[in-house]
Amino acid sequence: DGGITQSPKYLxxxxxxxxxxxxxxxxxxxxxxxxxxxxxQGLRLIYYSQIVNDFQKGDIAEGYSVSREKKESFPLTxxxxxxxxxxxxxxxxxxxxxxxxxFGQGTRLTVV
Amino acid sequence: QKEVExxxxxxxxxxxxxxxxxxTYSNSAFQYFMWYRQYSRKGPExxxxxxxxxxxxxxxxxxxxxxSSKYISLFIRDSQPSDSATYLCAMSxxxxxxxxxxxxxxxxxxxxxxxx
Numbered sequence: 001d002g003g004i005t006q007s008p009k010y011l012x013x014x015x016x017x018x019x020x021x022x023x024x025x026x027x028x029x030x031x032x033x034x035x036x037x038x039x040x041q042g043l044r045l046i047y048y049s050q051i052v053n054d055f056q057k058g059d060i061a062e063g064y065s066v067s068r069e070k071k072e073s074f075p076l077t078x079x080x081x082x083x084x085x086x087x088x089x090x091x092x093x094x095x096x097x098x099x100x101x102x103f104g105q106g107t108r109l110t111v112v
Numbered sequence: 113q114k115e116v117e118x119x120x121x122x123x124x125x126x127x128x129x130x131x132x133x134x135x136t137y138s139n140s141a142f143q144y145f146m147w148y149r150q151y152s153r154k155g156p157e158x159x160x161x162x163x164x165x166x167x168x169x170x171x172x173x174x175x176x177x178x179x180s181s182k183y184i185s186l187f188i189r190d191s192q193p194s195d196s197a198t199y200l201c202a203m204s205x206x207x208x209x210x211x212x213x214x215x216x217x218x219x220x221x222x223x224x225x226x227x228x
Binding site: 004006033035040041042043044045048058088090099100101102103104105106108 | 118120144146148153154155156157158161200202204206215216218219220221
């Protein structure tokens with residue numbers, strides 16, 4: 001089945017630790033995105049990548065880092081510099097020149 | 113003024129009702145408009161995708177875009193309990209605007225409950 005796979009579904013992090021969220025797609029999409037969703041806040045863009053080995057900051061990139069070494073993969077690292085990392089993280093992808101984005105099922109990150 | 117405004121609800125309707133969900137926006141460069149449905153603790157699912165002004169129908173769902181008023185709507189006919197979810201509008205300026213042209217700007221979502 002084609003789609004976007006995010007793992008893990010739930011993740012717990014101790015304060016001061018870095019954690020990496022996985023996002024893999026087999027849709028052959030060029031563009032990939034990371035969003036953060038908080039209650040009452042809607043979706044906010046963290047980072048996006050339109051092509052391998054290139055990515056741009058979104059609206060709330062501070063405390064996050066990404067890489068795009070393969071077309072299929074766009075992992076997100078939540079660093080210790082992110083002051084309020086507890087949230088629902090969503091990965092999405094779209095075809096080149098097309099804003100129609102498809103989402104994974106999300107990773108819920110909780111700081112303990 | 114926020115770029116995209118969406119009434120968060122909650123909206124509660126009886127089964128079979130016609131539901132109207134709406135978003136307004138301020139950026140006149142937006143020309144691609146989407147509606148997503150999101151069930152609790154799940155990722156958003158793309159429901160409707162429209163370009164520029166006009167109507168688009170898909171089964172019980174109709175999306176309307178009025179660019180002159182900067183207003184978009186999603187209508188759900190014969191609503192079902194399975195339609196109970198949060199509905200998110202999203203929009204983008206598209207590929208001709210350069211820079212962050214692929215960026216989607218989302219409304220905060222409207223929580224809909226359809227009661228049997």
